Amino acid sequence: MARAAVRGRLNDPGGGSPRPPRLAWQTATVDSVADETPKVRTLSLSVPDWAGHQAGQHLDVRLTAEDGYRAERSYSIASAPGEPVAITVERLDDGEVSPYLTEELRPGDEIELRGPIGGYFVWDPVGADARAPLLLLAGGSGVVPLRAMLRHRARVGSSVPVRMLYSARSLAEVIYRAELAQPADGVEVIYTLTREQPPGWTGYARRADQAMIAGVAWPVAREPLAYVCGPTNFVEGVAADLVALGYPPLKVKTERFGATGTP
Amino acid sequence: MSPISRGFHRRHEADEPPGRVPPGQYVTSDFPVLSAGPTPHTRLGDWTFSIEGGRSPASWSWTEFQALPAETITVDIHCVTRWSKLDTTWKGVSLDTLLAAVSYDAPYVLAFCDGGYTTNLPVADLTGGKAWVAYSYDGGPLQAEHGGPARLLVPHLYFWKSAKWVRGLRLRDVDEPGFWEMYGYHMYGDPWREQRYAGD
Numbered sequence A: 001m002a003r004a005a006v007r008g009r010l011n012d013p014g015g016g017s018p019r020p021p022r023l024a025w026q027t028a029t030v031d032s033v034a035d036e037t038p039k040v041r042t043l044s045l046s047v048p049d050w051a052g053h054q055a056g057q058h059l060d061v062r063l064t065a066e067d068g069y070r071a072e073r074s075y076s077i078a079s080a081p082g083e084p085v086a087i088t089v090e091r092l093d094d095g096e097v098s099p100y101l102t103e104e105l106r107p108g109d110e111i112e113l114r115g116p117i118g119g120y121f122v123w124d125p126v127g128a129d130a131r132a133p134l135l136l137l138a139g140g141s142g143v144v145p146l147r148a149m150l151r152h153r154a155r156v157g158s159s160v161p162v163r164m165l166y167s168a169r170s171l172a173e174v175i176y177r178a179e180l181a182q183p184a185d186g187v188e189v190i191y192t193l194t195r196e197q198p199p200g201w202t203g204y205a206r207r208a209d210q211a212m213i214a215g216v217a218w219p220v221a222r223e224p225l226a227y228v229c230g231p232t233n234f235v236e237g238v239a240a241d242l243v244a245l246g247y248p249p250l251k252v253k254t255e256r257f258g259a260t261g262t263p
Numbered sequence B: 001m002s003p004i005s006r007g008f009h010r011r012h013e014a015d016e017p018p019g020r021v022p023p024g025q026y027v028t029s030d031f032p033v034l035s036a037g038p039t040p041h042t043r044l045g046d047w048t049f050s051i052e053g054g055r056s057p058a059s060w061s062w063t064e065f066q067a068l069p070a071e072t073i074t075v076d077i078h079c080v081t082r083w084s085k086l087d088t089t090w091k092g093v094s095l096d097t098l099l100a101a102v103s104y105d106a107p108y109v110l111a112f113c114d115g116g117y118t119t120n121l122p123v124a125d126l127t128g129g130k131a132w133v134a135y136s137y138d139g140g141p142l143q144a145e146h147g148g149p150a151r152l153l154v155p156h157l158y159f160w161k162s163a164k165w166v167r168g169l170r171l172r173d174v175d176e177p178g179f180w181e182m183y184g185y186h187m188y189g190d191p192w193r194e195q196r197y198a199g200d
Helices: A001-011 A100-106 A140-157 A210-216 A230-244 B061-065 B094-101
Strands: A026-037 A040-046 A057-064 A070-074 A087-089 A110-117 A134-139 A161-169 A187-193 A223-232 A254-257 B049-053 B058-061 B071-078 B084-095 B108-113 B118-122 B132-137 B151-153 B164-170
Touching: A057 B084, A070 A087, A070 A140, A087 A100, A087 A187, A087 A210, A087 A223, A087 A254, A140 A161, A140 A223, A140 A230, A161 A210, A210 A230, A223 A230, A230 A254, B049 B094, B049 B108, B058 B061, B061 B132, B084 B094, B094 B118
Parallel strands: A134 A161, A134 A223, A161 A187, A223 A254, B049 B164
Antiparallel strands: A026 A040, A026 A110, A040 A087, A057 A070, A057 A110, B049 B058, B071 B084, B084 B132, B108 B118, B108 B164, B132 B151
């Protein structure tokens, strides 16, 4: 069980409790790579001492160059608890770490990582919110931790109804396209393609807005739980739309992907 | 021994002088946003800043707060998610000024905010010209997504300690974890010692 998650759940008062163990760096081996889109690749990793994770958590990756230079980045975990650890990485053209992870890394290569990290943006199918209908709102590569939640739901046999709105620039940029095209019973995936739509497209074709969110969201009376992940503009807008619909702010959990300019 | 990633190398030569950026951080010119939930919007007429738990509690309305002596400060900020932003300019009220208004001997505070966010800090890290309640960024009002109308500014610690939407401090005899600290982040958060997560 994830250390961070346990601390969160127990509401550990902290004062006087023993110093927690350090989240140690460990060496992971790349088992396989799979291209999701021309710019996005999933890395499946073998991590011998992985302590397990919750759906929605992330991990830190550390690369060391031959001259000793090091860089660290955080990535959402793409796999469900109990599955081999996987991350899905979008290549940022002026990035330092993501081009290496998506273009250079080969099966059998080793990288360092530590985790899992973060205990708030997680979905727990046996916790207090086990029966709440899920509303998953993804912008671009923000779909990654939400995909871990979908896989977790399927693995544990949860029948919680799920609606997912996935905003992507085009169909070609939809990550996990084949997997999402065959959703489990009770899961509905709705797309909006903001820049380019294939011929005959009948779905949404604009940036997420209040009318779209109102059309997709579960009624407040069903006491749903919302997870919003994507770039800042997407998350700010969608979270505000949900609050305007009457969603309690504490039932809207957000995570942002920093397109920070010079990662 | 860390495995060497063949073919991996530094892509961006550091422009800043050595020692300016803490270990594991990179410099960005953007101002990324990080928060756990929707951005709260509090009307200034309803806003107060309070210091609770001392022998003489204190509270200021927005108007009263604006009348307090303000300082303009230029500092570097460091987010635990690894971005650092250099030479950011803020205007706000020093915590020295605010804490001088109350009588207390507690060694810790829990900062509390709109939206339910909290974070814990030693009082010693708030006094001596090291911390402010800032209501202006880069010459303009502090935007809500960056913590406006007012946020804590404690630039020598990771930026989650600079709590957004801050509404006050509770003086504490013991150091109790705040929001992120309960989810595995470090109790103190010194970027120069890379205290990102519990146990670091």
